[in-house]
Structure formats: C-alpha cells, structure tokens
Amino acid sequence: MTEYSKGLEGVIAAETEMSFIDGKKGVLEYVGIPIGELSANSTFEETVFLLWNKKLPKKGELAEFTAQLRDRYAPPEQILDMIRTLPKEAGTMHVLRTVISALGMHDDDANANDLEAARQKSLTILAQAPALVAAFDRHRKGRDYIAPDPSLTFAENFLYMLNGKKPTETMARAFDICMILHADHGLNNSTFTARVVISTLSDIYSALTAAVGSLRGPLHGGANEGVMVMLNEIPTVADAEKYVMEKLANKDRIMGFGHRVYKAKDPRATDLQKLAKKLAEDTGNTDLYEKSSKIEEIMEREVGSKGIYPNVDFYSATTYHCIGLELDLFTPMFALSRLGGWSGHIIEQLTDNRLFRPGAKYVGPHDQPYTPVEKR
Ligand code: ACO
Secondary structure (H helix, E strand, O other): OOOOOHHHOOOOOOOOOOEEEEOOOOEEEEOOEEHHHHHHHOOHHHHHHHHHHOOOOOHHHHHHHHHHHHHOOOOOHHHHHHHHOOOOOOOHHHHHHHHHHHHHHHOOOOOOOOHHHHHHHHHHHHHHHHHHHHHHHHHHOOOOOOOOOOOOOHHHHHHHHHHOOOOOHHHHHHHHHHHHHHOOEOEOHHHHHHHHHHOOOOOHHHHHHHHHHHHOOOOOOOHHHHHHHHHHHOOOHHHHHHHHHHHHHOOOOOOOEOOOOOOOOOHHHHHHHHHHHHHHHHHOOHHHHHHHHHHHHHHHHHHHHHOOOEOHHHHHHHHHHHHOOOHHHHHHHHHHHHHHHHHHHHHHHHHOOOOOOOOOOOOOOOOOOOOOHHHO
8 A cells, every 4th residue: 555645646646648738837738739739720529539548630631530520419309308398407517517417328228338329429418508608598497499400519519509590600619628628637636537437347338427526626617606706705806915815814715726736837728728818808808808817817927826727618718708608607618528538538547447446544543442331
C-alpha cells in the first residue's frame, strides 16, 4: 500500500492516450494536439473521433462518423414520453442523469460490454443526449418537442431543437468551440467516476449516469452556473473589487477559479475568454465580460501567487449566456460535450480493465468490547 493521499491528489490511477495536461505550464493536448489548434480548426464531431480513435479522421472516415451520429439523433419515443411526465421545476442535471439511466432500459442489450458494443452505445447516447436536454427545456416551458434535423451538425442541431430556429453561423461555431474545449480532461472527477463504475464490468448507462452525478457538483462542472450567479450578484464593474475582497476575506471560493491540476491559467479559459469577449460585443453583453475580466485581474493580484487562475468554467458562463442559454443549462452543456470524453475513457478502461479498489486508512479504535443494547 502506498501513502494516503487525501482526494487522491497526485495519484496516477489510469493510463490514457486521450488528453495530456501540464498544469504548471497551462498546456492541454488531445492526442498530442494543442487544444488551441483544435478549437481554431476542428469540429466537435472530429474531436470525438480523434479522442476515440487516437488519430484525426481522413475525409471519408469523418463523413462516415458524422453520418452515423446524425442517423442516431432521435431518442426513443418512450423516453420523450417520460420527459413529458417530469416535474417542470426539476433540476436539468437531475433530468439528464435520469434520462441517460432510462435509455439503458430501452436497450435490449444494455449490459453488452465488448468494445464494439461500447463504441456503438457511446455513439448513440452522445447523438441523443442533446435532444433529451432540449426536450426537457421545451417541456418545462410548455412548448412542443422539436425533432432533430439530421442535416445539421451536433452544435447546430442542439440549438435548433432548443430554440425552434436554426442558429446563426457565429452562434453555432461558438457553441461548437465550447463543445471541443469541454470534451476531455484527463482523470477529472466525473471521468474517474465513469471509469470506476465500468471497471466492475457494469454497463455504460450506469457509468455515464454516475458521471453526470459527479459533474453537477459545484467544485466540478457545476461551477459554470456558480460563475453566472456571481456575475449577476455584482451590479457593475465598479462593485467587483468589494465583492471579491469580501469573499476572499470570508474564505469563500470564487467560482471558476482554481484547479487541482492547473497552477497556471487553464488554456481552455484563454480560448473561452476570446470567445466570450467577441460574443459579448456582438450581443450587447459587454458588462458581463468586463465584470469577468475585472474579477480575473483582482484574483491574479490577490491569489495568483498561490496558482489560482481562471479555469474552464469562468469564461464559459459569459459565453453560454451570450449564446442564449439559460443558467441551468450551463452544466448540461458541459455534460453533452464530456459524454465524448467519458465514453472514450470507458472504452479505454474496458480495453485494459482492472477493477478500481483502493484502500482506506482505518483511523478508528480496535479491540472494542461488544456492549449489549440495554447496557449502552
Ligand atoms: N477561490 C478562492 N480561493 C481558492 C479557490 C477559489 N476558487 N480555489 C482554491 N482556493 C484556495 C483555497 O482556499 C486554499 O487556500 P489555503 O491554502 O489558504 O487554505 C488553496 O487555494 C488550495 O485550495 P484547495 O481546495 O486545496 O485546492 P484543490 O486543488 O483541492 O481545489 C478546486 C480545486 C476544488 C477546483 C478549487 O480551486 C475550487 O473550489 N474552485 C472553485 C470551484 C470551481 O471553479 N470548480 C471548477 C473546477 S474546473 C472543473 O472541474 C471543470
């Protein structure tokens, strides 16, 4: 047994060929390609192919992969019926967790865990998840479900199903970039969760359901919603200083800052910052961007020396808001993208599986007498 590491900090618990992170230098690569190269040049579909196949697709391979994804956009009718029965005030991440779990009940071969089955199921779940989120959002607003359009990209199709009209090229591309940036990130908590579950040779639906549950926590993917709440609590740029200083004095966390791995600025935050700035200007939301960059300036001055910088969630809040997404869809957006990463990790885990079963350091008493209940 090795030494106890609280929160498994510094522990290497899996091998992956998907993403590489240098937290000190602020580097993130997918299969060796810097994230900035992918966000500038790739698409979400191509990025998922890259993560699952460890190589960029040739033209024909990409066309085939995209066609397979589009063929599967439509979720089972029974799941759509189920969504229509859900409480309208339900949390969107609770809904996503529940519907991913429910998909398993409509798969008559749900337990199949061979690599081909894992790939096929991953493709189907990834393809259908946007329709599930959009269907719930429309249900809670009393609107009719909009069926997916297989002529659209993953990003276009989601925004179309959500809003009932095709997005502009700028909005679709911005959303696509967000999807690329969130797709994979080493052995983060939700990915680890997915790998732990599948390592028992449980099923993909169980592993992904657990991963969604992990992601929604405010210390993980839920932080993007926390950032927006904070931006709304700060009336103007001029109020940011007082707000942040009071939070730091109270030892409160500033959402969207800090990371277990990065001790420099998260490279995804750098990309999202550029995107947030442009979209904020285009959509008349410059106040959100200005408040964000002021908060970053104060945080760098106050806690930059401790290695606390913006993470992926910080500028994604402004970006998602400018794309027109409601606050409680921010974390589901993260999940739609990360389904690509989770699935890739599930496939890697199944390829060379070993059951996760770490030890616990027992810190309780020994040799205690058993006292009968009437004498306690
Ligand atoms: N605001 C203020 N102080 C912070 C923050 C923050 N966001 N993050 C860390 N710190 C401080 C802690 O108070 C602590 O200070 P101390 O040493 O004086 O006590 C020090 O930095 C180290 O903090 P830890 O909690 O030990 O760092 P850890 O690696 O466990 O935390 C975490 C990483 C959980 C992400 C943390 O930075 C945090 O809570 N951030 C806010 C939530 C957030 O944005 N989460 C999203 C992360 S990215 C993702 O999951 C997609």
